[in-house]
Each structure stands twice: as C-alpha cells, then as structure tokens.
Amino acid sequence: MSREYIKPNPWSIIEEGWNPDLVKSSESLFSIGNGAMGQRANFEETYSGETFQGSYVAGVYYPDKTRVGWWKNGYPEYFAKVLNAPNFIGIDVFIDGEALDLAKFEKSDVKDYRRELNMKEGWYERSFKIELSDAKTIQVTARRFLSLNIDELAVINYQVTALKGDMRISFQPYLDAGITNEDSNWDDKFWEVEELQTTDHQAFIRSRTNKTNFYVCTFMQSELYKNGEHVQYADPFDKNETVIRHKVATQLAEGDTATLLKYAGYTSSLNYEHFEIFDAAKNVLHKAIEKGYDQLLEEQKDVWAQIWLMADITIEGDMKAQQGIRFNIFQLNQTYSGKDARLNIGPKGFTGEKYGGSTYWDTEAYCIPFYMATKDQKVARNLLKYRYEQLDKAIENAEKLGFSNGAALFPMVTMNGEESHNEWEITFEEIHRNGAMVYAIHNYVRYTGDYSYVPEMGLEVMIAIARFWHQRATFSQRANKFMILGVTGPNEYENNVNNNWYTNYLAKWCIEQTVNHLNKVKDGHNDDYNRIIGLTKITDGEVASWLEVAQNMYEPFDEDLGIYLQQDGFLDKEIVPVSELKASQRPINQKWSWDRILRSCYIKQADVLQGFYFFEDHFSKEDLEKHFNFYEPLTVHESSLSPCVHSIQAAHLGRMDQAYEFYLRTSRLDLDDYNHEVEEGCHITSMAGTWMSIVEGFGGLKIVDDMPSFNTRLPEQWESFSFKINFRDQILKVHVAKDGTTVTLDGDSSQDILVNGEKQTLEPVAVNS
Structure with a gap:
C-alpha cells in the first residue's frame, strides 16, 4: 500500500503541511x-x-x-x-x-x-x-x-x-x-x-x-x-x-x-x-x-x-506519471554526472547510507542505457572503464574463493573493486553479476557502434569472466551436461539453488560472446590481440574447453508447461499465485520468516524474465508470453528493480493496463513510499529502470540491423509522450500520440530507423525543444 503526501506537479516535488512523522521520509525525497x-x-x-x-x-x-x-x-x-x-x-x-x-x-x-x-x-x-x-x-x-x-x-x-x-x-x-x-x-x-x-x-x-x-x-x-x-x-x-x-x-x-x-x-x-x-x-x-x-x-x-x-520525457494527460519520471531523471543526474571515471552510481545515491558501496550490478544492467542515451557516449564508456580498471581486484576476489588462471568475479558491492558485501548467500552465490558486465559491453557496442572499447579494454574483462564460468561449471555424468550449482539468482528469495536458469544461460552466452570477440579482435585489431594474448596467455585449447562448457550447458526446462524453470526443483514447491495472499501477509519480507520465504514459490524480482529482458531477440513473442503468464503471478515485486522489467515486457505483449500499472509503481516507488522504507533513502539505480519502462517499453526502442527501432504503444491514460535519445552523436526525438508516432532528427547526416516495423530515412532538422 502506498503512502501519498507529495502534491502532483509537473516540475516540482511539493510537501504541504507540517507533520513531524514525515520528516525522515522527506529528508530522502528532497x-x-x-x-x-x-x-x-x-x-x-x-x-x-x-x-x-x-x-x-x-x-x-x-x-x-x-x-x-x-x-x-x-x-x-x-x-x-x-x-x-x-x-x-x-x-x-x-x-x-x-x-x-x-x-x-x-x-x-x-x-x-x-x-x-x-x-x-x-x-x-x-x-x-x-x-x-x-x-x-x-x-x-x-x-x-x-x-x-x-x-x-x-x-x-x-x-x-x-x-x-x-x-x-x-x-x-x-x-x-x-x-x-x-x-x-x-x-x-x-x-x-x-x-x-x-x-x-x-x-x-x-x-x-x-x-x-x-x-x-x-x-x-x-x-x-x-x-x-x-x-x-x-x-x-x-x-x-x-x-x-x-x-x-x-x-x-x-x-x-x-x-x-x-x-x-x-x-x-x-x-x-x-x-x-x-x-x-x-x-x-x-x-x-x-x-x-x-x-x-x-x-x-x-x-x-x-x-x-x-534528458526530459514529457507526458501529456497524466500529472502523476509526469512528476514520477522527472523525479527519477532528476535524481539520476544528481547522483552521477559522468565527469569522473572513478565514480559510479550507488543504489541510494546521496540520499542515505543503506546498502553501502558505490557500485552494484544495477549499473551495468539498468543504468548504462539511461546514461548512454541521454548523455555523450563517453559517459557510458567511463562506466565500463570503471570496471576494467578494477579487473585486477575482480581476479583477486575470485582467487579468494579458490579460482585460478586469471578468472575474475566482479563484486556484488564495491568501492574500489574489492568485494565488500556481508551476506554470504549473495557474496558467494549471486554470481550472475559477472554476466551483467559482459552484457553491458555488448549493449554499449550495439548502441554506440564504438567497437574500440572491446580491443582496448573489454576483451580482457570478457576473458577473465569466461575463465570464471568455465571453472565454476560442474560436469554431471548423470545428465552428461555442465551445471552451475549452489547459486542465488536475481530472485533473492531462493538461496543456494542448483541450476538457476538465468545464471546458466548468462554463463553460456558470456563464453560464446568472448570467443566471438576474440576472433573479431584477431581479424581486425592485430596489435591489441597480440597484447591481450601476451597478457592472458590464452591458448586454443583453453578456448575449446570453454566452448565445451557453453555448448553442453544444462538448462532446466519443463516439457509439460513448455517453460524454462527458475531452477531445479522449482515445481516441487506449492504453486500459489500472489493474488491469493492475504493483504495482511504483505510484504512477505516484513511479515514472514526467512525460512518460510525460501520454501515458498514467491519471487522477489524478475529472474527468468530478467533473462528474457536481456535476450529478447533469442526468444519468440509466444515464448515471452508463456513465461510471463507463469512467473509474473508468482512475483511479489519486493525489489525496486522488478516492476520496470515487467512493465517493459507487458508493453511488448500489448498488455497496456499491466504495463502502465508497473510503470506507475516504479516511477513513484519512493514518492508514494510503496515499501514504507523511503526514510532510509531513495532507490536511485532502479530509477533508470523507470526511464527504460518508457523508452524501451512504451517507446519500444531496440537496435535492429544496426539501426534504432521503435515499436510504440501509448497508455490509454496518456494523450501523448515524447523523449529524446542520443544515437551515435545524433539526436532522435520521438513523439507518440493517439494519431501516430513521429521521429525527428537533429544531426549532421541522414539516419535510417524503423517505426512500428516500417523503415524510414530521416534527414536532419533543428530540434531545440
């Protein structure tokens, strides 16, 4: 249940009336x-x-x-x-x-x-x-x-x-x-x-x-x-x-x-x-x-x-939605400017102490798209450079856990590259964060077209991560497959599970990406390739052993339901949808024992669906619909990172009522204090997910055949919405209204785009508003 006291306003956050009980909450919001x-x-x-x-x-x-x-x-x-x-x-x-x-x-x-x-x-x-x-x-x-x-x-x-x-x-x-x-x-x-x-x-x-x-x-x-x-x-x-x-x-x-x-x-x-x-x-x-x-x-x-x-996103016809997105954009710009590559985006920014650290996997999974599209691409490159400059520490982190040969485990929480998270089930087991590092590189290259980052820095990161996945996988003679055991996926309401599908899929994909880029750098950047081979001492035999793991990675799947399982044994749980939980039992992280949570089917945030968000083009719309139908009703969304992913996917499925509901929740998570915890600080990194909900969800932005594609959907509560993206140093302004979608270009040269499946060639015009 939300707690609403902030006055709707398009450009300001306003509190009226003296209430001492709200002081700490307002200290965060303002x-x-x-x-x-x-x-x-x-x-x-x-x-x-x-x-x-x-x-x-x-x-x-x-x-x-x-x-x-x-x-x-x-x-x-x-x-x-x-x-x-x-x-x-x-x-x-x-x-x-x-x-x-x-x-x-x-x-x-x-x-x-x-x-x-x-x-x-x-x-x-x-x-x-x-x-x-x-x-x-x-x-x-x-x-x-x-x-x-x-x-x-x-x-x-x-x-x-x-x-x-x-x-x-x-x-x-x-x-x-x-x-x-x-x-x-x-x-x-x-x-x-x-x-x-x-x-x-x-x-x-x-x-x-x-x-x-x-x-x-x-x-x-x-x-x-x-x-x-x-x-x-x-x-x-x-x-x-x-x-x-x-x-x-x-x-x-x-x-x-x-x-x-x-x-x-x-x-x-x-x-x-x-x-x-x-x-x-x-x-x-x-x-x-x-x-x-x-x-x-x-x-x-x-x-x-x-x-x-x-950076502005305008929404016509819905004041609360407008206020929500601007609050999120404002806080993101207050937190990180991109001027200093030594800095990053802390989960509470400058609004509180909780969570510690300045960097989580949130940066790579959620924040980079926002900074990449609303600022100069150098800002996103600085965020990637931050991880590269901490690669030695990531290798040390893996060594402490028994890994060798330059395998790297990037930290869950860090200030200087060292792992500094205190909960063992996350520190040791939430290893999917490694995959987010490689995904961010992939996302950056396909969006900016700047491949230079890969031979200069990115390939070394990918090699170290591929070595980690190769060593972390266990060969099962019974199944004749490689498995990844004893992990925690994005759904932190299940710890120490075997074969979390999202983690296994990421590991396989990361290895394949690394091998692809090794070959590409060898063919086109010979000096960098020789330098990297000299540094890493990688051999053809080692690469072959990686590919054996990737090509034989186990993916838990249920034939009867036709879905990937969140992990082995998930269907052994009692499957009861969230809608059947009494309101008095919510949120379960405050009402239930941890033992009860771990035995339940309830999902804190997108897990399998996080994989479907990252790799949408690997699956059909029918696949997404089937998995969304099964997993979303079991998700309690008690992570700030959950509603935005579901909003994007609901929009892609044409379920606009759900998409809008999830958008409003993520955009006003702090303003309306849905989780009754805003006095501890705002959820800064999830605010980038709010931006994604509009640009990637309702705006349908993705890169197709090296050009921007927009599959737009307008919530019925809105008259129109508009946003801008910086695509390869040219500004695209997208305006979506009831009578259709228009895209204009402010740049130096023509740009091919797709709008709702139709190819257009834009010529530059001056765009100042």
Whole structure:
C-alpha cells in the first residue's frame, strides 16, 4: 500500500503541511546532489525531533570490518560504508535569545509549512510561519542548492521575516565534524578531526578517514543582508574539538527581512594533495563570493536547462506519471554526472547510507542505457572503464574463493573493486553479476557502434569472466551436461539453488560472446590481440574447453508447461499465485520468516524474465508470453528493480493496463513510499529502470540491423509522450500520440530507423525543444 503526501506537479516535488512523522521520509525525497557530493534534506536550524542526518562526498568511504557469527573462507574483510561526512548546512537561529526548533512547538503552531524541490532549476526550498508568542510571528524561507558548475560548492539562502513585532535575530552558522554513521558494525570512529582553522570570515575543518586516509576539508563563509542590503560577514564565535561556529546578529522591525547567505562545501584528497585542500577550499569560496548568490543561482538554472533539453520525457494527460519520471531523471543526474571515471552510481545515491558501496550490478544492467542515451557516449564508456580498471581486484576476489588462471568475479558491492558485501548467500552465490558486465559491453557496442572499447579494454574483462564460468561449471555424468550449482539468482528469495536458469544461460552466452570477440579482435585489431594474448596467455585449447562448457550447458526446462524453470526443483514447491495472499501477509519480507520465504514459490524480482529482458531477440513473442503468464503471478515485486522489467515486457505483449500499472509503481516507488522504507533513502539505480519502462517499453526502442527501432504503444491514460535519445552523436526525438508516432532528427547526416516495423530515412532538422 502506498503512502501519498507529495502534491502532483509537473516540475516540482511539493510537501504541504507540517507533520513531524514525515520528516525522515522527506529528508530522502528532497535530497540534493551534484555528482560530487550530496545531502539529505535536513533542517539548517536546530531540530530536536527524529531526523536522519546525512551528507556525503562521492568516492569517500570507510571499510567497516565485517561482523558475522561464523567466519567463512573467502568472506569479505569489510563492508564499504558510504560515509556520513561533516555537516556544513547548520545555521542555528535565535529570536530574542530563544533557539528556533520546530520540535518544541505544537503542530498547530506551525503554519503554511511547505517544501519544494524544483527539478527544473535544481534547488530545494523549505518555508513556514510560526507564532513565537502573542506579540511575535516570523516567516522562514530557506533555499539551497549544490552547484553543478562548481561541484565543491553549496549555497544556502536562509531568510527570516518579522511578520509581527520587533525582534533581535541572531544566526550562528557552523561546521560540525563530530558526526557518525547510523549503520556502523562495531561503533568504530570513522573520522579523525585533524585541524580547525578560522581565517577572517572563513572557517575550515580538515578531517581524515581512518584506514582509507581520505582527507576532506569542510568549509564555510557567511554574510548577512537586511532588506536586501549587505550588513556584515559572520565573525568567529566559538570553537571546540569538532565544531567551528560563527555569529552575526541584527535588529528587525516588523516587516524587515534578515537573510543569511552561507557558502560551504567540501574539497578532498580525491582531487588534491592532502596539504592543498585548505587552499582549494579558499579558492572555491573566492569564486563563490565573486559571483554572488544571484549569479550562482542563474548558472544553476542554465546547467539544469541543458540537462533537461536532452534528458526530459514529457507526458501529456497524466500529472502523476509526469512528476514520477522527472523525479527519477532528476535524481539520476544528481547522483552521477559522468565527469569522473572513478565514480559510479550507488543504489541510494546521496540520499542515505543503506546498502553501502558505490557500485552494484544495477549499473551495468539498468543504468548504462539511461546514461548512454541521454548523455555523450563517453559517459557510458567511463562506466565500463570503471570496471576494467578494477579487473585486477575482480581476479583477486575470485582467487579468494579458490579460482585460478586469471578468472575474475566482479563484486556484488564495491568501492574500489574489492568485494565488500556481508551476506554470504549473495557474496558467494549471486554470481550472475559477472554476466551483467559482459552484457553491458555488448549493449554499449550495439548502441554506440564504438567497437574500440572491446580491443582496448573489454576483451580482457570478457576473458577473465569466461575463465570464471568455465571453472565454476560442474560436469554431471548423470545428465552428461555442465551445471552451475549452489547459486542465488536475481530472485533473492531462493538461496543456494542448483541450476538457476538465468545464471546458466548468462554463463553460456558470456563464453560464446568472448570467443566471438576474440576472433573479431584477431581479424581486425592485430596489435591489441597480440597484447591481450601476451597478457592472458590464452591458448586454443583453453578456448575449446570453454566452448565445451557453453555448448553442453544444462538448462532446466519443463516439457509439460513448455517453460524454462527458475531452477531445479522449482515445481516441487506449492504453486500459489500472489493474488491469493492475504493483504495482511504483505510484504512477505516484513511479515514472514526467512525460512518460510525460501520454501515458498514467491519471487522477489524478475529472474527468468530478467533473462528474457536481456535476450529478447533469442526468444519468440509466444515464448515471452508463456513465461510471463507463469512467473509474473508468482512475483511479489519486493525489489525496486522488478516492476520496470515487467512493465517493459507487458508493453511488448500489448498488455497496456499491466504495463502502465508497473510503470506507475516504479516511477513513484519512493514518492508514494510503496515499501514504507523511503526514510532510509531513495532507490536511485532502479530509477533508470523507470526511464527504460518508457523508452524501451512504451517507446519500444531496440537496435535492429544496426539501426534504432521503435515499436510504440501509448497508455490509454496518456494523450501523448515524447523523449529524446542520443544515437551515435545524433539526436532522435520521438513523439507518440493517439494519431501516430513521429521521429525527428537533429544531426549532421541522414539516419535510417524503423517505426512500428516500417523503415524510414530521416534527414536532419533543428530540434531545440
């Protein structure tokens, strides 16, 4: 059951009315980021109620030592924690000496409370009125944004207006490095505060992470305006071991407005030598003060306008659907910009700590299509390069589990390439993630036409993965087939199963892909081929042994039903559709024991159907329909990654009511808090699946004979929808309406496409909207 309190709006996320019970949920939904850092929508002023404080610096993490009752060989040494970084947003507000704290007031005393996340322009604002006494009432409006132009800079505009009465107002902007994570395994201290500095009107704190030795400088400078006129800069006021506090004050007559402008942010040793981060912070502040608030805000609007020019999806006739897709696109762009190949897309982005790590298989399976189509192809190439540069670590991960000869197992969760996931049934058994790496390379090449990645980097990744699958397979003399035993498929509600069809099919396909590309690189890129052979020491005999595994891979299949089985023994379960579950039993991951879940037929997310999504062209529409009819009724969709795959497949089958229902669920999963967990953070990587639901589902995009093909379907709830894709450096705009589909081209040369099965040749026209 969803929980709806966000107001429908095409370009903004809006909350109206003060409800302390929603604070933590809204802190997630109104989060902001700029690819280099991000933060939950915590209050600037003191709030003594329940809150989940969170600010994050991309790429900065802590290796929290694994905590388990029974240590197993090969277990990851640590869990990579996304670090709650020093807090720079703090502004304590005092009215006539009394601290402003909404938790101290009756709910009815807080009037006109409103939050807005303006997605079109890239800023977040919170406002409210409060009666402090019979004689005094104030209006507070706080707006902030994280600059996309200067990605180490945050800007806060905090205004207090005396609506009734005269009063003295004091602002105390501060930096606080004495913060902790909520999810520490051992209550370790993640940060050491090394130095605090106050110079003129500026403040700096240098912190260092324990173990990983990242250095971060948190900085600020603040200035006071009264009725739009500059009054003074905030001066040093107080300091202890972890906090620097400045202060500025003024007298307000009724009707006056005091505005504190606070410039703050982070510089880190990711980009500078550790002894340079103070000077780098001063340089950021110099740029900020020189530009000023108004110019910085206009620049922010301009950058977001450019992002939306390419990334926007418009939906006519369905406000909630429109708001949902823009929220997803906005969060994806806040999380990852593609500027830095060392970074990736964490499952919670900058909205919370849960799941740790910066990289899951979600990136390759779900996110790359979004970044590939809405940005320059170099952005998607950077995501592939990220995995290539961690290949040595993937080989080490496999060695720890007993594999040899350069076999690689890419991690389930990672920051630097090392496996850092703490649940054994996933760490050791959810090995299908290896297949997603190869699929991403395949997907990139067929979409961009850029084959150069394969000889330069990709083939080495594929060889290491093929070696893994070859060694992981077990030959069954009884069946005279190779099998893959003891795995967990995408459906995490079944652990330690034998012959998960999706895993087996991926393994077979990965080996065949690797052999095909070995031959292609040998024929067309001889220097790279010789380099790779020299590095990997691969032989014809080894390749032949791979192919023996691929050609004799066991695939569980039921002849009576005519379907591939999720794994051996699946039909031994009691097959009862989800529709027969009582509402009181849902979600089963919160209502049932793990033992009961594992024995049930219920599927957390697309498993067999994930394979049908990846390899749609390997199967007929009748095959898809038969498998969809069997597996979807058993799927509880308790993974954020599930509804989007089912939406795409339902659309391909012409089941538009189902496709729309799944789309709305994936697009508003967080906005309407379907799983009652949004206070922990948003589901960032599944948001790319929402984009896929429209572009690949309703838009029907796929690559056929090296050209874009669109098989479009319009939900009856919509009047029309449109989207753009960057296909090989040319922009295609697709508009789908009740009277048909039109595609226009903005580029330099003609482009052949297929629209609902008919070939068209497009000539370039200017497309600016």
